[in-house]
Amino acid sequence: xxxxxxxxxxxxxxxxxxxxxxxxxxxxxxxxxxxxxxxxxxxxxxxxxxxxxxxxxxxxxxxxxxxxxxxxxxxxxxxxxxxxxxxxxxxxxxxxxxxxxxxxxxxxxxxxxxxxxxxxxxxxxxxxxxxxxxxxxxxxxxxxxxxxxxxxxxxxxxxxxxxxxxxxxxxxxxxxxxxxxxxxxxxxxxxxxxxxxxxxxxxxxxxxxxxxxxxxxxxxxxxxxxxxxxxxxxxxxxxxxxxxxxxxxxxxxxxxxxxxxxxxxxxxxxxxxxxxxxxxxxxxxxxxxxxxxxxxxxxxxxxxxxxxxxxxxx
Amino acid sequence: xxxxxxxxxxxxxxxxxxxxxxxxxxxxxxxxxxxxxxxxxxxxxxxxxxxxxxxxxxxxxxxxxxxxxxxxxxxxxxxxxxxxxxxxxxxxxxxxxxxxxxxxxxxxxxxxxxxxxxxxxxxxxxxxxxxxxxxxxxxxx
Numbered sequence: 001x002x003x004x005x006x007x008x009x010x011x012x013x014x015x016x017x018x019x020x021x022x023x024x025x026x027x028x029x030x031x032x033x034x035x036x037x038x039x040x041x042x043x044x045x046x047x048x049x050x051x052x053x054x055x056x057x058x059x060x061x062x063x064x065x066x067x068x069x070x071x072x073x074x075x076x077x078x079x080x081x082x083x084x085x086x087x088x089x090x091x092x093x094x095x096x097x098x099x100x101x102x103x104x105x106x107x108x109x110x111x112x113x114x115x116x117x118x119x120x121x122x123x124x125x126x127x128x129x130x131x132x133x134x135x136x137x138x139x140x141x142x143x144x145x146x147x148x149x150x151x152x153x154x155x156x157x158x159x160x161x162x163x164x165x166x167x168x169x170x171x172x173x174x175x176x177x178x179x180x181x182x183x184x185x186x187x188x189x190x191x192x193x194x195x196x197x198x199x200x201x202x203x204x205x206x207x208x209x210x211x212x213x214x215x216x217x218x219x220x221x222x223x224x225x226x227x228x229x230x231x232x233x234x235x236x237x238x239x240x241x242x243x244x245x246x247x248x249x250x251x252x253x254x255x256x257x258x259x260x261x262x263x264x265x266x267x268x269x270x271x272x273x274x275x276x277x278x279x280x281x282x283x284x285x286x287x288x289x290x291x292x293x294x295x296x297x298x299x300x301x302x303x304x305x306x307x308x309x310x311x312x313x314x
Numbered sequence: 315x316x317x318x319x320x321x322x323x324x325x326x327x328x329x330x331x332x333x334x335x336x337x338x339x340x341x342x343x344x345x346x347x348x349x350x351x352x353x354x355x356x357x358x359x360x361x362x363x364x365x366x367x368x369x370x371x372x373x374x375x376x377x378x379x380x381x382x383x384x385x386x387x388x389x390x391x392x393x394x395x396x397x398x399x400x401x402x403x404x405x406x407x408x409x410x411x412x413x414x415x416x417x418x419x420x421x422x423x424x425x426x427x428x429x430x431x432x433x434x435x436x437x438x439x440x441x442x443x444x445x446x447x448x449x450x451x452x453x454x455x
Contacts, residue, residue, distance in 0.1 A: 044348070047348045051347075052383050053383065054383040056386050056387070058392075068394075068398070069379045069398055070349075073348070073349045073375060076351060077350075078352065103365050103366065105355075106373070107402050108400065109399070109400050110397070110400075111398050141366070
């Protein structure tokens with residue numbers, strides 16, 4: 001458990017470092033004397049009203065005003081992007097991109113309307129980076145909230161304010177891919193994996209001295225003999241030792257999980273998952289029995305061994 | 315005579331009739347383009363999925379516009395929006411329906427603050443407050 005806490009602690013320290021760099025952007029300008037790409041105009045007002053289903057007569061005719069909630073629309077960069085944006089804002093977003101916070105979503109919008117906008121009004125705006133939050137974890141992912149405040153003017157006179165908050169985040173991984181890592185099969189161990197594919201657990205036996213060995217090797221560690229045959233294991237064993245994996249997570253495995261060193265009844269040991277009991281109930285000496293599990297993926301069926309705790313134990 | 319249409323002064327606690335907004339793909343795209351927002355997640359479903367969203371979703375400017383419309387639809391064209399402050403929650407995806415509801419929280423003189431909630435099939439899409447002035451009779455507008 002302490003390793004787990006240390007890991008988390010280390011990560012927080014690292015992210016706080018980024019947070020400090022981000023905070024330095026608070027108070028810096030996000031846009032200086034930006035200008036609306038179009039003056040307030042009747043066609044854009046009409047398109048907006050059509051989209052919103054807004055039939056208010058206030059937005060039509062010779063005395064028309066623009067819907068107040070269009071305030072931000074007059075400041076938008078459109079397809080070609082913003083021209084009035086400062087280096088500071090792009091730098092801040094760039095830092096977030098580099099840290100993996102590549103996605104963005106708007107979360108808050110607070111607008112105050114100081115005077116109505118009418119067709120012909122030329123909009124200018126200044127914006128400041130008001131605040132950058134601490135690192136936050138949301139359903140979407142982990143990232144930072146960036147709040148900007150924009151002052152919108154017409155003919156130099158305040159027309160409205162627009163406070164806008166975005167979450168710039170690293171998208172949360174949806175579901176870990178289920179694909180299991182495939183074993184490396186070579187000339188020396190192919191027989192073992194052929195056995196597993198046929199639901200047989202085969203142990204290598206030296207034909208010189210009779211010593212059993214696992215994992216499979218070209219020669220005997222006891223006598224050096226290169227000749228061998230196999231015996232089929234009964235499948236019975238006990239947990240010789242084990243670890244519980246909390247961190248780091250691997251895509252195909254959901255931590256925490258127990259990894260056991262299983263001593264087979266025949267005497268050799270092999271590494272495998274221990275299943276059938278919660279990870280924290282695995283104990284040395286626990287009787288287990290081999291089980292063959294089939295995993296399907298794009299490459300076809302993959303058969304692997306796991307060891308299930310013998311019923312009534314654990 | 316708009317003043318005659320407003321039979322009663324707005325009272326704290328008054329619930330506004332709900333407004334149902336069918337969230338169509340067309341509304342999402344039309345709202346995004348009308349607000350000059352070309353972020354791909356508001357018009358390109360494939361790119362939206364790559365970014366972890368199940369589909370395109372409504373942009374905040376459209377939500378803002380709909381909240382404003384909800385209030386001015388109710389109070390009439392002489393109502394003046396002073397402030398709209400919204401927070402987004404559950405996204406508005408195509409095929410969903412958002413129901414806007416409102417309750418007058420505060421009245422000060424001719425100005426009312428309305429709390430607005432827009433709920434969709436997966437939760438609260440938007441919560442916020444709108445401050446609106448209802449001009450006095452005969453007042454110049």
